[in-house]
Amino acid sequence: MSLTSSEAPARTAPAGLRPTPKRRPDKTHLFFLLPTLAAFTLCIALPAVMGIFYSFTNSVGYGEWDFVGLANYELLFTDPAIMASFWFTLWFSAVTVIATNIVAFLLAVGLTAQIRARVPMRAIFVIPMVVSPIIIAFVFQFLFARTLPTAARAVGFGPLEDSILANPNLAWASIVIVTAWQAVPGAMLIYIAGLLAIPGDLYEASALDGAGPWKQMQMITIPLMASYIVINVILTFKNFLNAYDIIVGLTDGGPGTSTRSVAMTIFSGFETGDYAYQMATATIFFLITLAIAVVQMRLMRRKDQ
Amino acid sequence: MSSSSIDSIGTTRRIPTNRSKARLGKDKYNLPLTIVLAVCTLAVLVPLFVTVSMAFKTGAQAVEGKAFSLPQPLSIEGFVEAWKMTDFPVSFGLSVFVSAIAVAGAVLISSMAAYAIHANWGRKFFKFAFFYILAAMFLPFPVLALSQIKLSGLVGLDTPLGVGILHIMFMLGFNVLLLTTFLRGMPHELEEAARIDGASTWQTFWRVIFPVLSPMAATVGIFAFLFSWNDFMMPSMIISDPALQTLPVVNQLFQSQFSSNYHISFASYLMAMAPAIIVFVFTQRWVLSGVTQGAVKS
Numbered sequence: 001m002s003l004t005s006s007e008a009p010a011r012t013a014p015a016g017l018r019p020t021p022k023r024r025p026d027k028t029h030l031f032f033l034l035p036t037l038a039a040f041t042l043c044i045a046l047p048a049v050m051g052i053f054y055s056f057t058n059s060v061g062y063g064e065w066d067f068v069g070l071a072n073y074e075l076l077f078t079d080p081a082i083m084a085s086f087w088f089t090l091w092f093s094a095v096t097v098i099a100t101n102i103v104a105f106l107l108a109v110g111l112t113a114q115i116r117a118r119v120p121m122r123a124i125f126v127i128p129m130v131v132s133p134i135i136i137a138f139v140f141q142f143l144f145a146r147t148l149p150t151a152a153r154a155v156g157f158g159p160l161e162d163s164i165l166a167n168p169n170l171a172w173a174s175i176v177i178v179t180a181w182q183a184v185p186g187a188m189l190i191y192i193a194g195l196l197a198i199p200g201d202l203y204e205a206s207a208l209d210g211a212g213p214w215k216q217m218q219m220i221t222i223p224l225m226a227s228y229i230v231i232n233v234i235l236t237f238k239n240f241l242n243a244y245d246i247i248v249g250l251t252d253g254g255p256g257t258s259t260r261s262v263a264m265t266i267f268s269g270f271e272t273g274d275y276a277y278q279m280a281t282a283t284i285f286f287l288i289t290l291a292i293a294v295v296q297m298r299l300m301r302r303k304d305q
Numbered sequence: 306m307s308s309s310s311i312d313s314i315g316t317t318r319r320i321p322t323n324r325s326k327a328r329l330g331k332d333k334y335n336l337p338l339t340i341v342l343a344v345c346t347l348a349v350l351v352p353l354f355v356t357v358s359m360a361f362k363t364g365a366q367a368v369e370g371k372a373f374s375l376p377q378p379l380s381i382e383g384f385v386e387a388w389k390m391t392d393f394p395v396s397f398g399l400s401v402f403v404s405a406i407a408v409a410g411a412v413l414i415s416s417m418a419a420y421a422i423h424a425n426w427g428r429k430f431f432k433f434a435f436f437y438i439l440a441a442m443f444l445p446f447p448v449l450a451l452s453q454i455k456l457s458g459l460v461g462l463d464t465p466l467g468v469g470i471l472h473i474m475f476m477l478g479f480n481v482l483l484l485t486t487f488l489r490g491m492p493h494e495l496e497e498a499a500r501i502d503g504a505s506t507w508q509t510f511w512r513v514i515f516p517v518l519s520p521m522a523a524t525v526g527i528f529a530f531l532f533s534w535n536d537f538m539m540p541s542m543i544i545s546d547p548a549l550q551t552l553p554v555v556n557q558l559f560q561s562q563f564s565s566n567y568h569i570s571f572a573s574y575l576m577a578m579a580p581a582i583i584v585f586v587f588t589q590r591w592v593l594s595g596v597t598q599g600a601v602k603s
Contacts, residue, residue, distance in 0.1 A: 025425055025428060025430070025431070026424070026425075026506050027506075028505070028506035028507050028510070029420075029421040029424055029425055029431075029506060030421070032417035032418060032420060032421035032510070033417070033418050033421040033422065033431070033434060036414050036417070036418045036477070037418075037434055037437075037438075039470070039474065040437075040438060040441070040474055040477060042456075043453070043470065043471060043474040044441045044444060044449065044474055044475075045437075045441075046452070046456070047449040047452030047453045047456060048444055048448070048449055048452070050452040050455075050456075051448065051449060051451065051452045054452075061451075061455065107342070107345065110338055110341070110342045110345075111342065113335055113338055114333060114334055114335050115334060115335055115338050115339040115342060116334050116336075116339045117339070117343075121342055121343070121346060122593075123586075123589060124346045124349055124350065125345075125346065125349060126585070126589075126592065126593065127349055127353070127582065127585065128349055129531075129592075129596075130531050130535075130581045130582060130584070130585040130592070131535070131578050131581060131582065132534070132535035132536075132537065132552075132553045132577060132578060132581065133535060133537065134537040134553050134556070134557070135535075135553060135556060135574050135577050135578050136352065136578070138556065138559070138560070138570070138574055139352050139355065139356050139571070139574060140352060142355075142359075142370075142372070142567065142571075143352065143355065143372060146370045146372070147355075147370075147371075147372040147373075150370075150371075181348070181349075181352075185596075186596055189593060189596040189597055190596060190597060192597075193597040241445070242445045242446065242447055244447070244537075244538045245536075245537040245538055245553075248537070248557075249537075252560075262447065263446075263447035263450075263538070266447050266448075266450060266451065267447070267450060267451075267542060269451055270450075270451060270454060270542075275451060278451060279451055279452075282447065282448045282449075282450070282451065283448075285447060285448055286443075286444065286448045289443055289444075289445060289448070290443050293442075293443045
């Protein structure tokens with residue numbers, strides 16, 4: 001602190017008043033940014049470049065390696081295990097996006113209406129956002145594996161008498177439920193902000209014109225909330241693509257490999273020695289994420305205009 | 306519109322909208338909707354209730370695996386066992402350590418970087434740095450994991466410290482975006498006044514910029530804590546020594562062994578969840594507003 005404060009004022013004071021691009025940047029500003037930039041490069045940019053680089057080799061994570069061109073990519077697109085994890089992840093994400101946004105939207109509408117105990121209820125609905133995904137997945141695992149079958153047996157409801165976690169055709173549903181459970185609060189808060197931004201006069205005017213609550217929802221609320229719906233759909237989709245913690249806690253990718261996400265497939269490369277191969281998976285995964293980001297920016301820009 | 310004119314016969318006597326009801330009188334609550342929402346809160350409360358209830362059971366009662374039976378008698382046996390099995394003071398301490406690094410880094414490093422970028426927005430290099438940092442928002446951990454595991458092992462950062470640093474770096478893009486947007490809304494005169502009084506850049510940052518930034522920095526810090534405290538993916542991949550694992554990872558041990566000692570596992574889950582819920586209760590205001598600000602700016 002003493003170092004910069006003793007000499008800096010004389011030189012930087014005029015620059016602060018009217019910054020001219022040609023003057024050399026303030027040393028303190030460089031000190032604020034450069035170490036962070038260096039650490040960022042080592043932690044994020046370098047691994048990204050490394051990953052793409054090794055995806056064109058046959059490296060097993062250590063020792064010698066050779067370039068193999070696009071061999072990893074060719075193999076990857078015909079590898080049923082990897083393709084299955086991509087399809088599972090995309091499909092699970094799409095289903096969960098729909099479930100999350102419908103529930104979040106309805107809760108937001110409810111919580112902005114004239115109800116009792118609005119503040120405490122809003123706080124309760126936000127709690128899932130702050131609990132550890134893997135821990136709550138362990139809790140739900142108990143509920144799905146023990147409580148649900150017991151309850152189903154008590155009422156004689158066949159399909160649920162065995163744990164859905166052990167059923168390859170139903171295990172995905174448990175992951176959708178828990179992921180949505182956790183993601184609803186974030187989307188809900190964004191919808192609440194959107195609903196509160198709609199001018200109240202619109203509702204009053206439409207009521208005078210004779211519009212009922214359902215008509216108001218169709219003609220006012222949903223059109224004016226369109227941009228918020230777009231934001232939420234993209235944000236939740238981006239998050240769900242990285243699904244890992246909740247799946248580990250519920251099914252650990254099983255039964256078999258029926259609920260294995262892309263993240264789990266990539267991580268397996270470290271144990272199985274498919275290092276370069278899974279780097280190629282990661283690169284493809286990155287391209288998908290990037291494509292979604294591009295769509296996001298397009299839609300956002302349209303919103304701004 | 307013909308249908309709506311028919312509807313209007315029924316609706317004219319009704320008080321029109323939710324919001325205007327508030328102005329007309331506070332006693333006009335929508336009771337059925339309140340009841341529906343109250344029932345919906347059970348979806349949140351039941352799993353939490355089951356956790357607490359199971360945690361306070363005796364071993365003999367927990368083995369039955371009944372989610373909705375109340376603890377009879379109340380017992381802290383599960384907590385005592387969980388404390389020993391997870392080496393709680395160590396794993397808790399390590400979780401606190403990782404979260405502290407993530408929070409301090411998120412608040413200080415992001416604020417300083419955001420200020421430097423904001424103050425030099427006219428310079429190409431700083432503008433480039435801004436977009437360079439932002440680009441990382443498109444690089445989720447699974448994409449970088451394999452390289453990061455290798456690199457962190459090479460430089461000896463396959464430790465809680467390494468995870469803390471990675472947490473800072475993964476949040477940097479989003480935080481810098483939030484903070485620079487916030488700084489852009491700050492009146493220029495504040496900084497200029499400090500300059501005229503002869504303050505250095507360093508002093509200007511600490512005495513003028515950072516205090517102005519503090520509400521946003523608080524939001525950034527709370528989200529850093531929640532993210533870091535709850536994270537399982539990064540510590541489980543990066544930390545190589547199982548003895549140095551954080552709380553969420555340590556709780557995995559109940560999956561393989563002792564699977565019917567539910568009172569122990571749920572006591573452990575409760576101890577891992579509680580800090581985040583407690584922090585949330587005290588910082589609700591920032592959490593609720595933070596989500597909205599984040600969405601608007603991202």
